[in-house]
Amino acid sequence: MERYEKAFLAACAVILVIFLGALAYGSVAMGVHLPSRGGLIYCGVGEKLRKVLSKTPPFDHPGVQEIAPGKYRAVVIAKTWTFAPNEIDLPVGAEVRFVATSVDVIHGFFIVGTRVNVMLVPGEISQFDYRFTKPGEYLLICQEYCGELHQTMAGKVVVK
């Protein structure tokens, strides 16, 4: 019986290593990256984050900008219970970098049907790259509970 036990445990270890290898392959070779750290927003004790943000680039001008041919930057601020802007228009095939944060509580930034799924933490800048290859209207929702009207916090991404 001990022989079976050893064989079973060895097989389990091999399976887990294969899974981990697949994960490493996905992140390194296929370039599937997790949301990364876009920096901190320095806000002193007693200062209002909302005020600080309005003076901190790029959050002083939220919205979509073309930063290079075919490359866009979408700057989004989440607050209870809206996204600013709450509609993001992009051309098909555009490479977009989302740069987002929250002014009050923790929010989520989830474009349904894509892997754009990021937490927005007050004081932290979330950054995520994505390329929309299919035209259409995508639903953008806050996926983290953020207070009594959380279920109304939504927007859209229009890809034409």
Next chain:
Amino acid sequence: MSTAVVSEPSGFALPQGQLNVIKWNIYFGFAVLAVGVIMGLAQALSYARINVVQYYPVVKSYYQALTIHGVFNALVLTTAFANGFIALTTARGLGRKLNNALLHAALWTLFIGSILAAYAMFADKASVLYTFYPPLEAHWTFYLGLALVVVSTWITSAAQLAALRGWRKDHRGERVPLLAFMSIATYVMWDIASVGLAVEVVVFLLPWSLGLLPGVDPMLDRTLFWFTGHPIVYFWLLPVYVSWYGLIPKQAGGVLFSDTVTRVAFILFILLIPVGFHHQFMDPGVSQGLKFTIAAMTFAIFFPSLITAFSVMYALEIGGRRRGGNGLVGWFFKIPWSDPSVAAQVLAMIAFLIGGISGLMNASYTMDMEIHNTAFISGHFHQTVGCAVALSYMGIAYWLIPYFERRELWLPRLALFQAFLYFIAVMIFSNGLEAGGMEGLPRRTDMVHATYGLAAWKIPGIMTALGGTLMFASAMLFFLIVVMTIVAGKRTAQRDLPFTATVQAPPTVGWQPRLDRLSYWVLISVVLVIAVYGPFFLEHFPPSLSIQGLIYP
């Protein structure tokens, strides 16, 4: 030849006073579960856009009900059950009673903590969910209550460790009996794991809610929460593992094969505590390298559960074959399926297998990007804690309550039906949630009042509501059986715990006795915690407390 997993196998009876305090932990846990389950029904139905919260007394909103559901079921019930059940298995395992004053202190601390938290939640001053991420702010009684719930586990742990110390003095050179080892290891794991939550609540949130701190560092608090928030699932699971390893083989007519492998599985849970960052794969303030390291460690934590799958299934196979089962799978049908306690727990094991697979999906962060914070996650943890753990509690209750009350189980056939109904219900429910989650259906969202929705969410939503309603019905049957057993079960003589034996006795020479030195494993665990979390905490030291709170409503 087989060896008993307890110190005095020939019948050590716990004094009635000790049994009573243990019993009240368990009964309190189930009473709280009853309230939590009623709240849960509202969540399940909301996925089909059916609003029942409006008919509930006191409770005003979906989120208030959801907070009560999470805190009661996942925090209070689990703590109460573990404090009671693991005190019992420790005492019986060592053949020695625990300090009764400490057990009473733990019970009262848990009562008072739960009442404080319940006050805040029912008064609608703490609709922050059971993860209570600041800067959402709750009433101070909520934080104090939760802190006391954690303190009650530390007091229980102290009682266990004191008993172990006493036992060791009287049994020099002997191996710690397996049942007691598993029980004490569970609490030692939790003692380390609970520090994050305790620091978050006591150092930051409680003073903040009392106006003594100007603000919070949301990233730091969130990380402290998840430091505890993942290993807390082992704290829910390991008491059930104690039953699966230490009691179920006996109930199924089998024996446990390897003492050593069982101890190793529990030690791995102590070592692999710092995996909580995998709840923060989508967070901004955590580096990529750390996220990959944590994914690897999360895969590693599957290993002890795979060990369990082997050991427990083999123990069941021994039972099935002794009862006349033949062939590759024939034994499986010969285990005592007519015993509701066994049936419930074997079904719970099957649910855990399925929940383990959905957990591996969550842990693979490339997949997690598609399902993070969707209903898929709720589907996963209702398979694990909502079924593997909860249904095992029910299965354990089916012998434990007759044991406490010296009465027969009331209508065992109804109990059997209840267990199967619960299993099927969770399968429908979690399938709905997971199917919806893959289509982007969010979790923790009041879908009755949502201003958006997709056609693809409709059928998964209906499945979720249907499964949830059946879960509710089955849970109500369970409470009926418990109450009727207490008041109307046929009286019997005092019985003992159904503790099992192992085929391979624990060796007293060689390397294995070192497995019992818990302090070694604690030391390695702490080093690992510092290696993984140290850099992050240094970066957040001193914490900037500039983010102000928001109180709802």
